[in-house]
Amino acid sequence: MADDLPIHAVLPDLLAALRERSAAVLVAPPGAGKTTAVAPALIAEDWCTGEVLLLSPRRLAARAAAERMAALAGEPVGRTFGYATRLDSKRSAQTRVTVVTEGIFVARIQSDPELAGISAVLFDEVHERSLDGDFGLALAIDAQAGLRPDLRLLAMSATLDGARFARLLGDAPVIESEGRSWPLELRYLGRTGETRIEDAMAAAVRQALRETQDGVLAFLPGVAEIERTAERLENIPGVTLHKLHGSLDPAAQRAAIRAEPDGARKLVLATSIAETSLTLDGIGVVVDSGLARRPRYDRAAGMTRLVTERASQAAVTQRAGRAARQRPGVAYRLWEEAATAGLPRFDPPEILEADLSALVLASAIWGVADPRDLAWIDAPPDAAVAEARARLAALDAIDADGRPTAHGRAVAVLPMPPRLAHMLIRAGEIGLAETAAEVAVLLGERGLGGNDPDLELRLRRWRGDRGRKAQDARGLAARWARLGHVAPNPSTVRPEPVEGRPAGRDVKTPFDKLSANGSGDAHDAPADRATRVNFVNFGDGLATCIALAFPDRVARRRDASGERWASVGGRGFRLDPTSPLARNEWLAVAET
Secondary structure (H helix, E strand, O other): OOOOOHHHHOHHHHHHHHHHOOEEEEEOOOOOOHHHHHHHHHOOOOOOOOEEEEEEOOHHHHHHHHHHHHHHOOOOOOOOEEEEOOOOEEOOOOOOEEEEEHHHHHHHHHHOOOOOOEEEEEEOOHHHOOHHHHHHHHHHHHHHHHOOOOOEEEEEEOOOOHHHHHHHOOOOOEEEOOOOOOOEEEEEOOOOOOOOHHHHHHHHHHHHHHHOOOEEEEEOOOHHHHHHHHHHOOOOOOEEEEEEOOOOOHHHHHHHHOOOOOOOEEEEEEOHHHOOOOOOOOEEEEEEOOEEEEEEEEOOOOEEEEEEEEOOHHHHHHHHHHHHOOOOEEEEEOOOHHHHHHOOOOOOOHHHOOOOHHHHHHHHHHOOOOHHHOOOOOOOOHHHHHHHHHHHHHOOOEOOOOOEOHHHHHHHHOOOOHHHHHHHHHHHHOOOHHHHHHHHHHHHOOOOOOOOOEHHHHHHHHHHOOOHHHHHHHHHHHHHHHHHHOOOOHHHHOOOOEOOEOOOOOOOHHHHHHHHOOOOHHHHOOEOOOOOOEEEEEOEHHHHHHHHHOHHHEEEEOOOOOOEEEEOOOOEEEOOOOOHHHHOOEEEEEEO
């Protein structure tokens, strides 16, 4: 392996610390080489007789890290260095280092708290503070304390906040690495409020291409903005345009990362997926919109919304640094220099804003009645825990004392959020396991079947798509359908019988509530004008599955145009009245 990375200067100190202690913290800025250099060094240690798990916050980064380590070792990926994500994996009996997403690790440690055969767990990019990352670290600390004192835990961060993680890990030693510092020039362009973001970004990219000679990485908030910006930048002579976001096939993602084979100049339009963990070959210029799209959970509505907002100071610093990873760089920013100080310092930890249903259920099964009793950097908020418990009780996943029911244990085993796992089990009881599995994948994988609000249309498109990602997703749905077919004993899982209907077939309650109340509690509820709603016409298997997962979102039309809808849960929705769905009387709402 190459030994010219800054991280190699501190590797001896890190290895010495882990020989003496069971935990350590490594602080290393982007470009230092921590992601691809630390794990290979650990497997040569005497204490490391098993496998090393390297956690990555994103599937793209996990796959890229494994491929990079394998390439440096002169091996195919899947031999010594492998990866495992929800849709894809490459590993073998010879694999010593497996890069996994944080969600995969949470599922792994829940099924095997002792982590048999694992010598070390490395938490990369812990400063990103994802919910799965925080929860995985909490479970690993608990497992180490009670079952595996020999297990090594290493928290790796790109920010100088290692002291908090060190305290969490029992006053673990902190090793700091210098970064590789290339000169970085910041150019502030500003943007008026009247200018559409795609127009401003296209103009800034063209300016960057005129004024510099390197490849350009442009940060946009989401896929829609990437597509509209790409339309404005097509067919620039001598420039190869790539898109980079989580909805793309792996081949397209790899093409955006690697150097152009013909030496052409590269232009990559990316979401925040490219902020950390990745090195994009050929990039020396960044154009930053200053915007980010993040999920925000509305506890009152029980819905997660994607919100476009200003990026944090930490995020824009990470983005600018991508220009100076391999050479001196330039970063263009679409705001005034004075506005930088007004940006929020950091992105808020996901645990403070997310739906905690899965975390609360998993903690109960782990044996911790109150998840706040685990070790956290930031403990889950009381209100969020209470809301999650109420939702789990409504799903029959926990009892009145917060203990997991048989149904709750079955829900927790399935690799999906509790609502969708509940849907898969209940749907399996009435012969709809295959459809429910497709719904679960469709709602969990962005971009499948397009972005039409009609989920039935998206499902048909996905079924006919022959692309790699679509095929992998169909394979995942088939595996999940098999899980739905082997649901636990119906006598312990099915709902109580409803008069006139057999047990296990009750999807009546949402409609009863609306019918009894005329238009339900949502009649006077304010409709969210900014909400985009993905619907499906109730009356078929797909809609039945959605109603099982989201009974509170079953909605009835409130006006002749089909624009205004009232939901069981007391929320108002708006739908484009020109949509064919607007002609229906009832809709099951899956996403807003």
